[in-house]
Amino acid sequence: MLGIVRQKMLEQSLKKIRPAVSVLRSYSSAAKQCSLIRNLCTNLKISRKIVISGRCVCKNAYAYANMVMLMTVREALNSALDEEMSADSKVFLMGEEVGEYQGAYKITKGLLDKYGPERVLDTPITEAGFTGIAVGAAYYGVKPVVEFMTFNFSMQAIDHIINSAAKTNYMSSGQISVPIVFRGPNGAAAGVGAQHSQCYAAWYASCPGLKVLAPYSSEDARGLLKAAIRDPDPVVFLENELLYGESFPISDEVLDSSFCLPIGKAKIERKGKDVTIAAYSKMVGYALKAAETLEKDGIDAEVINLRSIRPLDRSMINASVRKTNRLVTVEEAFPQHGVGAEIWFDASIVEESFAYLDAPVERIAGADVPMPYAANLERMAVPQVEDIVRAAKRTCYRSVS
Template sequence: MMSARMPTMATRLAPLRLHATKLQTRMASSKSMTVREALNAAMAEEMDRDDDVFLIGEEVAQYNGAYKVSKGLLDRFGERRVVDTPITEYGFTGLAVGAALKGLKPIVEFMSFNFSMQAIDHVVNSAAKTHYMSGGTQKCQMTFRGPNGAGLGLGAQHSQDYAAWYGAIPGLKVLAPWSSEDAKGLLKAAIRDPNPVVVLEDEVLYGKSFEVSEEVMSPDYVTPFKAKIEREGTDLTIVAYTRNVGFAMEAAEILDKQHGVSVEVINLRSIRPLDTDAIVASVKKTNHLITVESGFPHFGVGAEIAALMMESEAFDYLDAPMQRVTAADVPTPYARKLEELSFPDADIVVTAAKEVLSIE
């Protein structure tokens, strides 16, 4: 005989049914989206929202963008707001800076951030410094975006990571998305920001799909310029941005399965401003730190983080010297096999982690 105080089978199953319902709802409300689609949606939504926003660059209109990020925008918004240019970065970037100084909000697409070197005077001297030099009276609201870093066999002149270059400049904000959520939310936030913002995308990630929630799909969704903990852990902190977040996640899985190491992975998302507080808080928990980037070792993002950790309370919590995992200190080789050896991957991150943790 069942006691009146004992729960019935239906009562016992109710929490499970509720959990299943919530899970089904969450799965139904999520959608797979490529990074390319996320960037495209971000621009379309912001152009819908604000008539002052326009896109300018090489092949962004009729060709739908060199990497098809601007696909369909010409048909939707017309030639006034999606502007094809000659191959002259110095020219169209200067034109866009002038438009921003007059109150418009241009999105400048560089076919590669390596080509932004042709326009760096406009980016660094005109866009970044005008607001300060004018005593706060002259804004320059604009966004610079395009693929950054190495592609696949493109050679040294098309393969450099400019996070440290642009991250060193006061007056600029510098973002580096990894997932589709990052890409959509950060680009929308960049376009709305009153400062000039550099958005460093990764060519190799354009076609990669990520799950995104209904919240991310909303036209109102923007991402704060803050780091995101992609995986929580207690033994080791790995800090990375763009493609290397994926390698950090892979390394975390390997370390967990093979050595029982609990890894916390931080996706920086923003290079400038740098979310130092998030890194310090994680180091205070894990007592160990690795940074992973595709830039050169000298004067890089990892080097800046290392200095900040030495200058902060995090230093007292480190049980071992931190490690920087970077690209090789050579111009990127053209040969694909040599190129692969020049950049971090999951195995290299695992090796660095084992050294930091003194694992044989």
């Protein structure tokens, strides 16, 4: 009977809180509302699963430690854009269908209604044209965020990205900053063919003057996009289409509007002692799944989420390799001249950590062919969890099936 009374009290209280949570544009406010719910459940000593607006999940409301907030990568990107536009009137968005259609992947949902067509600009299908306009605007101190429907289309605008944006600060002896973000989905998706599936991490990371970021989780997406918008230099922000709808646990700290991740700093997603697996973007998830499989075979893998491709966090990679004495790099891009090769040959490993290696470095990458359209061939062209498992086992001199 007491449990029923408590449940009714909870439901009545939630009626007051739930509407506010479901319509919140500020995720820091959402965190406060979820905190209220958590405290309410604790006081009433109710233990059951609660889901609010698809974002706040309490698997055991009676236990403080079990309160988990979930956010999709799409929501993380949207909230970061919203908060940065609210905080700085110089920030504006432009790209194909970012306004009325709210973005091809709904990343810009609600922003046109909130900030108007002066700051959320729909453009014609002319990447070279609107990218050039955005770079010119950045010369004068405003902060454009340019969305490409896919980074494959950035090839139409690469002259402005490389020659106009990346080189101007150096060519002007530091007199002109170019605070601009180029963002959009990068790499393989699902059945979109060779001209919509390429990974451009190594392409842009080879160019001095650019910073290149590749988020994996919602925390990455939110914190790194904020950092990119606030940065005085041009930033290439490589998202992944298949990650947009994935939900990740997120803390109150990350939901705070002041939250920002440092550019050039990687994150250890999983600690281990036997082998280091370094990856970025969607491949981080694959690496974590591989680590779970390896654990069953007695191999303790450490997984590094690179986050930043240029600059690379060389110190973290080296520290991990010196601990585990083995290294596997994972990327979905072409194998030649890729990020994995850069880590192996230039991330100070040859110079500083070579003597610590107990096995040759393993590089996992996509197939050296344009992306096939057929689903079975597409899967063969992109690294899979089992590929990472086999590579890690080889470095540990275990038998590979």
